[in-house]
Amino acid sequence: MPETATPLFQRLTLIGLGLIGSSVARAARENGLAAEIVACDASESVCARVTELGFADRVEPDLIRAVTGADCVMLCVPVGVMADTAATIAPHLAPGCILTDVGSTKLSVVRDVGPVVPDGVHFVPAHPLAGTEFSGPDAGFAELFQGRYCLVVPPAGTNADAVAKIVALWQGMGAMVEEMEPAHHDRVLAVTSHLPHLIAFTICGTADDLADETKDEVLRFAASGFRDFTRIAASDPVMWRDIFLNNREALLEMLARFTEDAQAMAKAIRWGDAGYIEDKVLRGRKIRRSLIEIKQA
Amino acid sequence: MPETATPLFQRLTLIGLGLIGSSVARAARENGLAAEIVACDASESVCARVTELGFADRVEPDLIRAVTGADCVMLCVPVGVMADTAATIAPHLAPGCILTDVGSTKLSVVRDVGPVVPDGVHFVPAHPLAGTEFSGPDAGFAELFQGRYCLVVPPAGTNADAVAKIVALWQGMGAMVEEMEPAHHDRVLAVTSHLPHLIAFTICGTADDLADETKDEVLRFAASGFRDFTRIAASDPVMWRDIFLNNREALLEMLARFTEDAQAMAKAIRWGDAGYIEDKVLRGRKIRRSLIEIKQA
Ligand SMILES: NC(=O)c1ccc[n+]([C@@H]2O[C@H](COP(=O)([O-])OP(=O)(O)OC[C@H]3O[C@@H](n4cnc5c(N)ncnc54)[C@H](OP(=O)(O)O)[C@@H]3O)[C@@H](O)[C@H]2O)c1
Ligand SMILES: NC(=O)c1ccc[n+]([C@@H]2O[C@H](COP(=O)([O-])OP(=O)(O)OC[C@H]3O[C@@H](n4cnc5c(N)ncnc54)[C@H](OP(=O)(O)O)[C@@H]3O)[C@@H](O)[C@H]2O)c1
Known part of the structure; x- marks a missing residue:
């Protein structure tokens, strides 16, 4: 911990030491954001590896012991296990503790975790828009969040100081933080992330x-476009299964819109409607240009 | 031209000096593959620019004058204009001349160009699997084809020496050359390139x-997956319109398979079929691993 920094938290407990959890541990330590970092993972082998990697001050396999006395607990597990994990730890959270998470869907986390949060504990859900196609504690690195967005979606009436501390935590790890409604978050992510992943998995299956x-030749000649889809498709099955199941409504709506648009394109191709096709390709170009203009390309 | 090389052709005429045509000009010159390189483009401004860039020995805006006396003519125009271009030049091709192309669809080129090729002229269609999302003569570069595949699809009975010269030309520019049936080419490219582009254009439209x-937030938070699709979608509208219209059958078949698979995924998400979803994500991973194994990732 840099000597000069005043830590935001006395004890930050991370539950789930995969790509995201282990990146938070590294980034929090490197930036002196917590006086003590406690790591808790359900798997013995992950706990052993985290001990070896040495980026936590304490590795505590037991959930209840891990959260006891923490002033911040961050859930870094797949969104499908947030409910159970939260229910187990809730009675053991200290008054004034901030409970947060990094789940990729937010309505579901608010729905699953919100109700079990005890009085006096502040619940501040968040989602860093950063990741790679790799997983596990070896995949993480301290710079993962630098220059990336982190969306914070506090329920109405959440203690403002608690929100400010989570904002400061992510900013301290280099992220740009934005507040958003959970429902809006889930719609935006359905388009920017969940639908592209669904499509990428699907085309690999096709x-x-x-x-x-x-098939052999598709692999050999993948460089012509397909390859970029497989890169997106290399991600963790459990994480993505949980995301799809927990952003069902928004994802199915976006997939339905996309499918209609693909059908319209198919019809234009079948009937030789050159103008329609050109117009769609031009829109792709326009979107790409917009991204370049706002420096997100 | 390197002094040591024996040029494969005395006069190589390139028709269409966009990304591909101008890359061929640069690569052929750099590798001493032609004694003279003649550049022909329908647009005055492109001709002027090619003259400035100086990678051709002669810029000749007139199609007929450009092909006269050439022992190799390569069509580097969109696949939708191959027919007209070939019809215009065909009567002016010298006996023994090799007529080739770089079009992204091959059944259509065989169908459109094949019938107008005069006796004594050898027709050897090809397709370099290399490109960028940019177009025009400034976008080309000599190294574009290095380490990339070029698929050659000579009709049955094509003169073997002519095929060997086109193979040598692409190898001379650094490409790995494979022979293939045109129908098989179009099916493989429908999956590896045309369908991914169709999907990318479509999701941008969605x-x-x-x-x-x-929409504004989709652009701001594009980094989570969507961005990779927009990169594919930044390509030239005319080129892609022509590809879609000229690989109609294979592309629509692959799109139909993909759509069925996407619908099956939607159903699994709607009904919470976790096993199905996980299995599909695992197949994406498997495909990605295969690409890494065969070093095409
Ligand atoms: N990867 C990304 O791009 C990304 C980006 C932003 C947010 N997120 C979110 O971040 C969270 C973690 O993702 P990640 O990428 O870090 O995944 P990861 O590398 O696969 O790590 C997942 C962690 O969750 C634990 N876990 C899995 N199943 C569990 C269960 N049933 N009970 C308790 N713990 C369990 C794993 O422990 P074991 O090792 O014991 O299985 C592991 O420590 C997810 O909610 C994901 O949606 C991911
Ligand atoms: N880009 C790729 O990734 C890629 C890869 C492999 C193969 N190909 C194939 O290569 C060929 C050329 O593509 P490219 O990427 O080089 O495209 P490009 O940069 O857009 O260049 C296209 C060329 O064709 C000319 N052209 C367009 N319409 C014409 C018309 N109606 N009559 C005469 N000439 C016309 C253009 O001339 P003007 O400047 O006068 O419009 C330009 O010189 C296409 O068949 C494409 O399918 C492309």
Whole structure:
């Protein structure tokens, strides 16, 4: 911990030491954001590896012991296990403690975790828009959040100081923080992240179902576009299963819109409607230009 | 031209000096593959720019004068204009000349160009699997084809020496050359390139149709996956319109398979079929691993 920094928290407990949890541990330590970092993971082998990697001050496999006395607890597990994890730890959270998470869906976390948060504990859900296609404690690194957005979605009436501390925590790790409504978060992420991943997984499956000879050549000649889809598709199955199931409404709506648009394109191709096709390609270009203009390309 | 090389052709005429044509000009010159390189483009401004850039020995705006006396003519125009271009030049091709192209669809080129090729002229269609999202003569570079595949699809009975010269030309520019049937080419490219581009254009359109507030945020938070799709979607509208219209059958078939697979995924999400979703994500991972193994990732 840099000597000069005043830590935001006395004891930051991270539950789930995968890509995100282990990156938070490294970034919090490097930036002196917590006086003590406690790491808790359900898997013995992960706990052993975290001990070896040495980025936590204490590795505590027991959930209840891990959260006891913490002034901030961050859930870094797949969104499908947030409910159970929160229910187990809730009675053991100290008054004034801030409970936060990094889950990729937010309505579900508010729905699943919100009701079990005890009085006097502040619940500040968040979602860092940063990641790689790798997982586990070895995949994390301290710079993961630098220059990336982190969306914070506090329920109405959340203690303002608690929100400010979570904002400061993410800013301290280099992120740009924005507040957002959970429902809006889930719609935006459905388009920017969940639908692209669904499409990428699906097209890999479509390719995998082809006759052998064609499939082999699809792999060999993947460089022409397909390859970029497989990169997106290399992610963790449990994490993505949970995201799809926990952002069902928004994702299915966006998929339905996309499918309609793809059908309209198919019809234009079938009937030779050159103008329609050109117009769609131009819109792709326009969107790309907008991204370049706002420096998100 | 390097003094040591024996040029494969005395006069190589390139028709269409966009990304691909101008890259061929640069690569052929740098590797001493042609004694003279003649550049021909329909647009005055492109001709002027090619003269400035200086990678051709002669810029000749007139199609007929450009091909006269050439022992190799390469069509580097969008696949939708191959037919007209070939019809115009065909009567002026010298006996023994090799006519080739770089079009992204091959059944259509065989169908459109094949019938007008005069006796004594050798027709050897090809397709370099290399490109960027940029176009025009400034976008090209000599190294574009290095380490990339080039697929050659000579009709049955094509003169073997002519095929060997086109193979040598692409190898001379650094490409790995493979022979393939045109119908098989179009099916493989439908999956590896045309469908991914169709999907990328479509999802950009879907995003562009969203309500303003959501759309703005989709752009701001594009880094979570969407961004990679927009990169693919930044390509030239005319080129892609022509590709879609000229690989109609294979592309619509692959899109139909993909759509069925996406619908099955939607159903699994709607009914909470966790096993199905996990299995699909795992297949994405598997495909990605295969690419890494064969060093195409
Ligand atoms: N990866 C991204 O791009 C990204 C970006 C932003 C947010 N997120 C969110 O961050 C969270 C963690 O993702 P990650 O990428 O860090 O995943 P990860 O590397 O796969 O790590 C997941 C962690 O959760 C634990 N876990 C899994 N199942 C569990 C269960 N049933 N009970 C208790 N713990 C369990 C894992 O422990 P074991 O090792 O014992 O299985 C592991 O420590 C998820 O909610 C995800 O949606 C991910
Ligand atoms: N880009 C890729 O990734 C890629 C990869 C492999 C193969 N290809 C194929 O290569 C060919 C050229 O693509 P490119 O990427 O080089 O495109 P590009 O940069 O847009 O260049 C296209 C060229 O074709 C000319 N052209 C367009 N419409 C024409 C018309 N109606 N009549 C005569 N000439 C016309 C253009 O001339 P003006 O400047 O006068 O419009 C330009 O010189 C296409 O068949 C494409 O399918 C492309």
